Amino acid sequence: MIEDRIIYAALAGYIKPGERLGEKEMSEIFDVSRTLVREAMIRLQARGIVEVLPRRGWFVIEPTIEEARQTINARRALEVGMLVTADKISSEQIAILRQHVMAEEEALAADDRARRSYLLGHFHVCLAETVGNAVLGSLLQDLTTRTVLIAALYQSTHDAHESCTEHAEIINALEMGDPDEAARLMDVHLRHVEKALNYRDITERVKNLRHALRNGPSS
Known part of the structure; x- marks a missing residue:
């Protein structure tokens, strides 16, 4: 399609x-x-x-700062809630998630930025689908796409290796049968994603532009 x-x-x-x-x-x-x-x-x-x-x-799309914040908040509500209410994860489901993280690691090692970017974003869709919530998977497909665009627009400094490590930690918590810890780790992960966005640079540029346009040439 x-x-x-x-x-x-x-x-x-x-x-x-x-x-x-x-x-x-x-x-x-x-x-x-x-x-x-x-x-x-x-x-x-x-x-x-x-x-x-x-x-x-x-x-x-070119999301505004407020739209960017709303997107991350929507993801936090959906993904944290999904993990808290998830049924017990089977060993087969854990294997699927670990295979995805292994693919992330391979893309990182090969410095394949396109595949790395896709896999890091798609992990969240894979997680939703693996725990059996196809509806959330569909919603997260769109929200993670918006997040990748937001990261590009606001020059995210979030380290790809850190994201991969955090994904693995979430899987570890699920494998240990601790959905509350998995939810906590997801919340931390998404807060890291938002914290890495450079809202300030955009705000400063707008502020400087307003200052320049409001002050005409001196007489």
Whole structure:
């Protein structure tokens, strides 16, 4: 599906916030009609991944600081709650999650930034689906995509190795049969993600621009 390819490209960092997604170009890339492209973009708009600007076309979202905070808070509510209420995790489910983290480690070792970015974001979708909540998995697909775009826009300093380690710690807690500890670790992990966002730089640039525009040339 067109949506899946665009979601993957965003998670992998191939497309950036504010990037224009032309219907003509995408119809050629996917070898489909512009009508099908437009329908896919409308669905992505409903999912909060793209927006349409009159007479300009489709663009990848550029979340505001408040929207970024709301996205992280929504993830915290969903993911922490999911772990607290999760049923006992089987050894087969743990194996699936560990395999995902191993793939993260391999991407880190190979310095494959696109695959690393995709896997680190997709871990949260994999976790939701593995514990048996496909509805949350679908919601988190969109929220993690927004988070990756937010991280690109606000120049996140969150270390990829740290994320991978935190994912492994969450799995360890689940394997030990301690969902409360897993939930606590998820909360810590998401707080680290938010703390690494450079809101201040954007705020300072806006403040400096306002100052420059309000002060005209001296007479």
